[in-house]
Amino acid sequence: xxxxxxxxxxxxxxxxxxxxxAGGIIGLGMAPIAPLLGAxxxxxxxxxxxxxxxxxxxxxxIKGIEPGIAPLFLFLLIGAMIALWLGTGVIPTMIWAGFQLxxxxxxxxxxLITSAVVGTVIGSAFTTLSTVGVALMGxxxxxxxxxxxxxxxxxxxxxxxxxxxxxxDSTNLAAAVSETDLFxxxxxxxxxxxxxxxxxxxxxxxxxFNAGHGHSTYQGLSLTNLLTPTWxxxxxxxxxxxxxxxxxxxxxxxxxxxxxCSVFFLLNGHSLAQLSDLIVSGFxxxxxxKTLAALLNRGGMVAMMDxxxxxxxxxxxxxxxxxxxxxxxxxxxxxxxxxxxxxxxFATLVTGIATNFLVGEQYLSTMLxxxxxxxxxxxxxxxxxxxSRAMEDSGAIANYLVPWGVAGAFASQTLHVSVLAFVPxxxxxxxxxxxxxxxxxxxxxLKQADQTN
Numbered sequence: 001x002x003x004x005x006x007x008x009x010x011x012x013x014x015x016x017x018x019x020x021x022a023g024g025i026i027g028l029g030m031a032p033i034a035p036l037l038g039a040x041x042x043x044x045x046x047x048x049x050x051x052x053x054x055x056x057x058x059x060x061x062i063k064g065i066e067p068g069i070a071p072l073f074l075f076l077l078i079g080a081m082i083a084l085w086l087g088t089g090v091i092p093t094m095i096w097a098g099f100q101l102x103x104x105x106x107x108x109x110x111x112l113i114t115s116a117v118v119g120t121v122i123g124s125a126f127t128t129l130s131t132v133g134v135a136l137m138g139x140x141x142x143x144x145x146x147x148x149x150x151x152x153x154x155x156x157x158x159x160x161x162x163x164x165x166x167x168x169d170s171t172n173l174a175a176a177v178s179e180t181d182l183f184x185x186x187x188x189x190x191x192x193x194x195x196x197x198x199x200x201x202x203x204x205x206x207x208x209f210n211a212g213h214g215h216s217t218y219q220g221l222s223l224t225n226l227l228t229p230t231w232x233x234x235x236x237x238x239x240x241x242x243x244x245x246x247x248x249x250x251x252x253x254x255x256x257x258x259x260x261c262s263v264f265f266l267l268n269g270h271s272l273a274q275l276s277d278l279i280v281s282g283f284x285x286x287x288x289x290k291t292l293a294a295l296l297n298r299g300g301m302v303a304m305m306d307x308x309x310x311x312x313x314x315x316x317x318x319x320x321x322x323x324x325x326x327x328x329x330x331x332x333x334x335x336x337x338x339x340x341x342x343x344x345x346f347a348t349l350v351t352g353i354a355t356n357f358l359v360g361e362q363y364l365s366t367m368l369x370x371x372x373x374x375x376x377x378x379x380x381x382x383x384x385x386x387x388s389r390a391m392e393d394s395g396a397i398a399n400y401l402v403p404w405g406v407a408g409a410f411a412s413q414t415l416h417v418s419v420l421a422f423v424p425x426x427x428x429x430x431x432x433x434x435x436x437x438x439x440x441x442x443x444x445x446l447k448q449a450d451q452t453n
Contacts, residue, residue, distance in 0.1 A: 010326045017043065047320075068312065075307060076308070084262060089230040089233060090233040116197065128157075136154050137151065155422060180383075315359075318360060331351065
């Protein structure tokens with residue numbers, strides 16, 4: 001699709017998309033699926049006026065969805081794995097251990113650091129959220145913490161780990177698009193990532209000591225009597241870590257975990273029909289304790305279907321906006337008017353964040369600023385490291401703050417907290433672009449062309 005779109009018309013389209021999404025989701029409190037469908041219809045119908053056929057629009061929509069096929073299949077596997085980790089006692093064991101080891105006053109910083117360490121080792125925020133994240137949510141809620149606050153801390157740690165790991169897809173993507181060395185990129189990221197984590201850790205300590213959770217500590221300890229720890233929990237956890245360290249791709253790594261857990265489930269006296277029901281419909285405890293049921297009744301492929309529908313629509317909208325050249329028509333005139341290094345970094349950050357809200361897709365939001373500004377970074381005397389960090393500090397992490405974004409929707413579904421609720425507490429995602437902008441304003445940590453590491 002190489003047709004040029006009038007800038008004014010493209011701007012009208014984007015304004016319409018923003019009004020439909022923001023008005024429906026934030027203004028009217030609707031679930032994102034219907035507004036996304038409305039935004040797609042808006043773009044397809046108005047682009048028909050410019051001569052774009054319905055067939056071309058359909059092709060652009062499908063192209064947008066194609067890169068998301070792997071993540072969508074991954075989400076189904078994660079749903080199955082969560083159910084199996086519950087059904088075989090892995091997550092209950094993690095919750096039991098958490099109640100034994102964690103001081104409630106230090107729970108929030110512990111959740112933050114645990115998620116950060118696991119995320120760095122695994123290299124995937126999604127896997128971190130769906131394993132230790134689920135267990136930490138259970139502990140935090142039972143201790144009486146605000147679920148949105150707990151989710152924000154877990155997510156902040158997972159994002160830090162994802163940004164700091166050489167195994168991370170988004171980190172590798174930012175380095176590849178900007179044509180820079182991966183480990184030099186990781187080192188340069190620390191100028192913004194470590195301050196963001198440091199401030200978040202301070203906030204976690206302060207909020208943890210002022211959360212008013214003391215009365216719930218006894219409730220949490222009493223729940224441990226209903227949880228039966230098992231030695232088996234070590235096996236699938238180690239399997240996740242080993243496959244990550246061996247750089248096994250996410251889908252076969254999770255599929256292997258699902259198979260191993262399924263075998264253990266069957267060996268413990270369950271039938272194939274029960275296994276099928278667990279994987280598809282999720283785990284349902286037999287306990288009559290309402291608190292325990294609220295913690296453990298989750299998982300399964302069916303539970304992921306709302307998220308998958310949401311992501312498919314968001315990816316389809318992103319395909320229309322990108323493959324019909326609507327985004328480029330709006331952005332190109334602004335790119336040519338940039339006059340300084342500071343304005344270039346600022347434009348990169350704004351583009352990455354705005355693209356996330358427009359298309360809801362993390363990878364496209366990371367790549368688009370790189371494609372738009374790569375030559376300008378060379379023209380202004382920047383090292384490619386400056387571009388890769390700005391891409392990651394905006395495009396790669398802002399997706400967790402978007403209700404219709406791939407990452408935001410997944411985090412919401414997995415942790416059972418709405419995106420709009422946990423956004424104010426996802427401090428690492430909020431602070432990273434701020435520290436990136438401060439770096440541009442002060443010049444601290446901003447790599448020039450003669451600085452390669």
